[in-house]
Amino acid sequence: MTRKRTFAALAIALLPALLFLAGGLAAAAETVPQPIAYSHKIHVTDYKMNCRFCHSSTNKSQYANLPSVEKCMMCHRTIATDKPEVKKIASYWNEKKPIPWNKVIDLPNHVYFPHKKMVNAGIPCLTCHPGMDRAGTAVQNLEFGMGFCMDCHRKKKVSIDCWTCHY
Amino acid sequence: MLDRRQFLKLGGATAFATLFGGCDKVQRRLIPFVIPPENYTLGEALWYASGCDQCPAGCGIVVRVSEGRAKKIEGNPLHPVNRGKLCARGQAALQALYHPERFSRPMKRSGPRGSGAYAPVSWEEALSLLMEPLKKIKAEAPSSLLMLTGPMRGHAGLVAGRFMKSFGSPNRVAWDPFGPDAMLSANAAAYGVRDLPEHDLANARYLLSFSGDFLETGISPVHYAREYGRMRGDRETIRGKFVHFGPRLSMTAAAADLFLPCAPGTEGFVALGIAHVMVRDRLTAASSAAGRLADDLGAWSPEEVEKKTGVHAHDIAAAAEEFARNQPGLAIAGTTAATCADGAFHCSAVALLNVLAGNVGKPGGLSFPNRAQAFAKYGPEAGLLSPSPESGYAGTRAALEKMRGGAFRIAFLSGATNPAFTLPPSLKFGEALSKVPFVVAFASFLDETTSLADLVLPVPTALETWGDDLAPVGHAGAITLRQPVVEPFHDTRSMPDILIAAAKELGGEPAKALPWGSFRECIEKAYGGPGGEMEKALQRGGFLGEASSPRSAVRTGGVSLPKAADRPLEGDPKAFPLALHLYPSIALYDGRGANLPWLQEMPDPVSTAVWRNWIEINPKTAAGLGLAEGDGVTVTSPSGKITAHVAFNPGIAPDVAAMPLGQGHTKYGKYANGRGENPISLLPAGETYALQATRVALVKTKLSTALARTGHPEGQWKVKNMM
Ligand code: SF4
Numbered sequence: 001m002t003r004k005r006t007f008a009a010l011a012i013a014l015l016p017a018l019l020f021l022a023g024g025l026a027a028a029a030e031t032v033p034q035p036i037a038y039s040h041k042i043h044v045t046d047y048k049m050n051c052r053f054c055h056s057s058t059n060k061s062q063y064a065n066l067p068s069v070e071k072c073m074m075c076h077r078t079i080a081t082d083k084p085e086v087k088k089i090a091s092y093w094n095e096k097k098p099i100p101w102n103k104v105i106d107l108p109n110h111v112y113f114p115h116k117k118m119v120n121a122g123i124p125c126l127t128c129h130p131g132m133d134r135a136g137t138a139v140q141n142l143e144f145g146m147g148f149c150m151d152c153h154r155k156k157k158v159s160i161d162c163w164t165c166h167y
Numbered sequence: 168m169l170d171r172r173q174f175l176k177l178g179g180a181t182a183f184a185t186l187f188g189g190c191d192k193v194q195r196r197l198i199p200f201v202i203p204p205e206n207y208t209l210g211e212a213l214w215y216a217s218g219c220d221q222c223p224a225g226c227g228i229v230v231r232v233s234e235g236r237a238k239k240i241e242g243n244p245l246h247p248v249n250r251g252k253l254c255a256r257g258q259a260a261l262q263a264l265y266h267p268e269r270f271s272r273p274m275k276r277s278g279p280r281g282s283g284a285y286a287p288v289s290w291e292e293a294l295s296l297l298m299e300p301l302k303k304i305k306a307e308a309p310s311s312l313l314m315l316t317g318p319m320r321g322h323a324g325l326v327a328g329r330f331m332k333s334f335g336s337p338n339r340v341a342w343d344p345f346g347p348d349a350m351l352s353a354n355a356a357a358y359g360v361r362d363l364p365e366h367d368l369a370n371a372r373y374l375l376s377f378s379g380d381f382l383e384t385g386i387s388p389v390h391y392a393r394e395y396g397r398m399r400g401d402r403e404t405i406r407g408k409f410v411h412f413g414p415r416l417s418m419t420a421a422a423a424d425l426f427l428p429c430a431p432g433t434e435g436f437v438a439l440g441i442a443h444v445m446v447r448d449r450l451t452a453a454s455s456a457a458g459r460l461a462d463d464l465g466a467w468s469p470e471e472v473e474k475k476t477g478v479h480a481h482d483i484a485a486a487a488e489e490f491a492r493n494q495p496g497l498a499i500a501g502t503t504a505a506t507c508a509d510g511a512f513h514c515s516a517v518a519l520l521n522v523l524a525g526n527v528g529k530p531g532g533l534s535f536p537n538r539a540q541a542f543a544k545y546g547p548e549a550g551l552l553s554p555s556p557e558s559g560y561a562g563t564r565a566a567l568e569k570m571r572g573g574a575f576r577i578a579f580l581s582g583a584t585n586p587a588f589t590l591p592p593s594l595k596f597g598e599a600l601s602k603v604p605f606v607v608a609f610a611s612f613l614d615e616t617t618s619l620a621d622l623v624l625p626v627p628t629a630l631e632t633w634g635d636d637l638a639p640v641g642h643a644g645a646i647t648l649r650q651p652v653v654e655p656f657h658d659t660r661s662m663p664d665i666l667i668a669a670a671k672e673l674g675g676e677p678a679k680a681l682p683w684g685s686f687r688e689c690i691e692k693a694y695g696g697p698g699g700e701m702e703k704a705l706q707r708g709g710f711l712g713e714a715s716s717p718r719s720a721v722r723t724g725g726v727s728l729p730k731a732a733d734r735p736l737e738g739d740p741k742a743f744p745l746a747l748h749l750y751p752s753i754a755l756y757d758g759r760g761a762n763l764p765w766l767q768e769m770p771d772p773v774s775t776a777v778w779r780n781w782i783e784i785n786p787k788t789a790a791g792l793g794l795a796e797g798d799g800v801t802v803t804s805p806s807g808k809i810t811a812h813v814a815f816n817p818g819i820a821p822d823v824a825a826m827p828l829g830q831g832h833t834k835y836g837k838y839a840n841g842r843g844e845n846p847i848s849l850l851p852a853g854e855t856y857a858l859q860a861t862r863v864a865l866v867k868t869k870l871s872t873a874l875a876r877t878g879h880p881e882g883q884w885k886v887k888n889m890m
Contacts, residue, residue, distance in 0.1 A: 057208045057209045057210070057211070060208045060211060061208050061209050061210040061211045062210045063209040063210045065199075065208075065209035065210075066197055066199040067199060068199050068200040068201060068202060068203040069199065069200070069201045069202075070200070070201060070202045070203065071203075092201075093201070096201050096202075097201065098198045098199055098200065098201050099198075099199060100196050100197075100198055101196065101197045101198070101199070102195060102196060102197070103194065103195050103196065103197050
């Protein structure tokens with residue numbers, strides 16, 4: 001009886017958390033509209049650019065970072081300047097305004113995911129971001145359930161201690 | 168049909184929207200930089216070394232910068248002045264950087280002087296407004312240019328000094344309310360050196376302090392606090408003893424083994440009483456000096472001194488005996504002893520004790536570093552780079568007289584010392600300045616002084632500028648380098664940069680004297696430029712290793728008894744029963760920190776008061792006047808009248824009232840304005856800058872404000888036990 005009650009109490013207490021997590025996952029596979037229809041395919045697949053040219057802190061920081069407007073303009077001062085999407089970038093640059101990108105990939109706050117650990121261990125970007133190289137604007141085709149991370153950690157024989165990701 | 172997973176997703180999304188809809192605090196936007204700052208990695212912090220300028224102590228700092236923003240300041244562990252420590256004022260420099268009231272562009276006065284009404288102008292317009300009259304007076308009467316700054320050190324001092332000299336004006340004056348003038352003249356008299364000594368507190372066995380609140384304010388609080396910690400706890404078998412004389416139980420006094428209250432402005436007499444006992448009982452190391460002084464000191468027996476100071480004769484005799492027998496020891500005079508009407512006397516009398524005990528030039532005592540060595544290559548100009556030699560009240564007063572006489576056509580005002588706020592109002596700084604046709608302020612904030620300017624040229628804060636510094640004490644020959652730790656927030660230019668540009672436009676001598684393209688170039692030329700030694704030094708915070716050898720030619724033999732001018736406090740004791748003791752606030756210092764909320768909300772360590780000013784009195788005095796904690800009072804002196812809240816301090820003599828400086832601003836922005844009244848307005852305009860100069864009377868009055876404190880006084884001491 002007591003145990004049942006405890007379980008019920010626990011379930012009620014955990015409900016918002018469960019719902020929250022499920023909500024987060026639900027949002028995952030949707031395409032998110034962006035201020036500029038940037039194409040990963042053109043840059044990565046067609047022109048063979050390295051992901052880290054734009055996401056330059058993946059090996060140095062917890063975050064992958066987005067390129068500054070200045071970085072976009074490094075190339076697009078001269079390349080494809082007549083394309084409507086490039087013109088949009090140029091207008092942000094001329095007005096010295098940042099481009100307000102919409103966030104696509106998110107992890108809950110209780111997960112610590114340092115990009116640099118993965119990248120420096122030689123994990124290819126596409127392991128977690130499959131299809132990004134052929135996508136238009138950024139997509140997330142994978143659901144980052146805990147199992148996904150655990151599988152990989154187990155396969156690679158790296159720590160599966162709770163503290164590794166949750167602290 | 169929905170499968171389990173889809174059902175959960177849908178349910179989750181619906182529940183999420185229901186539970187959290189309308190309060191979407193989750194960051195959904197990723198905003199990249201337009202132009203990223205140098206060396207930038209998202210999420211990774213960089214630490215830049217630089218120098219603190221929140222007070223004249225010159226500590227070294229390291230600043231944590233991430234995403235191009237300064238986030239936290241700490242002490243530079245390599246810096247000899249503060250060895251990784253930092254005081255609250257240093258920490259609060261961040262709020263000056265991000266302050267919403269900073270001048271972001273040049274401003275031209277658009278209303279009457281002092282109204283604080285300004286209209287923004289472009290730098291081109293501002294510089295042409297500056298250059299036109301400047302060129303004119305350069306041709307007609309160059310000496311009618313006045314430069315009134317805070318004390319300037321390093322190459323900023325060199326640029327300012329050279330500018331004025333090449334312009335043809337001798338009128339460069341520096342004002343600092345806690346400038347070391349009295350100590351410098353005392354040291355010249357006692358040791359033959361007009362400089363500040365290094366006190367080797369860490370190795371002293373005995374410390375006598377005469378109102379030396381060195382843990383809070385004073386010349387270098389962080390440095391001395393660290394040294395003091397070492398004196399008390401760093402040796403295996405010795406714990407240095409600390410005896411404090413002073414009018415008030417300050418935080419420093421509270422840390423002493425023995426606190427012996429004396430009346431304000433009598434510290435020097437206590438020292439003479441101690442000297443008397445040392446000579447009388449043959450407790451001196453310097454016997455020749457003692458022999459010569461014996462007669463002169465005869466009049467200062469402990470009993471006589473007791474009558475004058477309120478310190479018991481047996482306490483004076485005991486202190487003398489212990490001080491003499493526990494060597495090496497140190498006697499130090501503090502800011503409030505130095506800011507008496509006769510500060511030089513008090514400091515000299517304290518210096519006499521060091522001479523008699525033989526503390527000069529030995530470990531655990533005091534020595535004079537060879538400060539000039541750091542800038543020896545500048546020859547006679549080296550003085551411009553060392554702590555400002557011409558700082559002082561006398562110079563400022565003389566300049567005010569000349570202003571009144573119409574001697575100046577342009578005045579440059581700069582520095583944080585805010586003379587319109589820190590000088591006694593009876594000197595009428597504003598009125599004198601009104602006689603100067605064109606006043607230019609180099610400032611980051613509007614304050615009482617800046618608001619009197621016709622043109623405001625916005626300067627960067629310390630975290631955005633280049634510079635160098637030689638700390639007044641504790642530097643061991645080290646030169647601090649300052650570098651901008653972030654890109655300047657606003658369209659600002661530093662004073663040396665503006666002077667260099669002005670010199671170029673003036674041409675001739677000024678252009679030759681200031682041959683650099685910018686102040687950064689001046690610094691780089693002086694220190695070997697980027698890529699070389701300077702690069703390494705910038706990473707460390709300066710050239711920190713070079714210890715200068717102490718100056719050998721310190722004279723101690725010819726010491727004579729300082730003459731006590733014995734200027735009584737202003738006011739008849741019957742009408743004004745309490746002696747007023749003003750002291751620099753640990754948070755706001757001379758008032759410059761009052762616009763920073765972090766400092767306003769920092770509880771005073773003794774009264775625990777925040778955000779307002781107060782008057783500390785003994786609970787017994789309060790009972791006599793029918794006053795309770797927090798009551799409002801009118802404080803009247805022969806020179807002025809202000810209101811304040813009463814805060815009990817049982818460690819203060821019943822005939823003394825003490826007030827911290829720093830509050831009472833009227834034009835220093837929303838965080839500073841209207842928090843009580845400025846206690847400096849109680850002071851007479853004397854020959855010297857005296858904070859311990861007057862007596863006051865208190866009358867209960869109703870105030871619309873209340874005194875906010877972080878702790879209830881009953882929690883700290885039982886008031887009823889004190890009465
Ligand atoms: S003592 Fe002065 S220089 Fe040192 S940290 Fe404090 S405010 Fe800055």
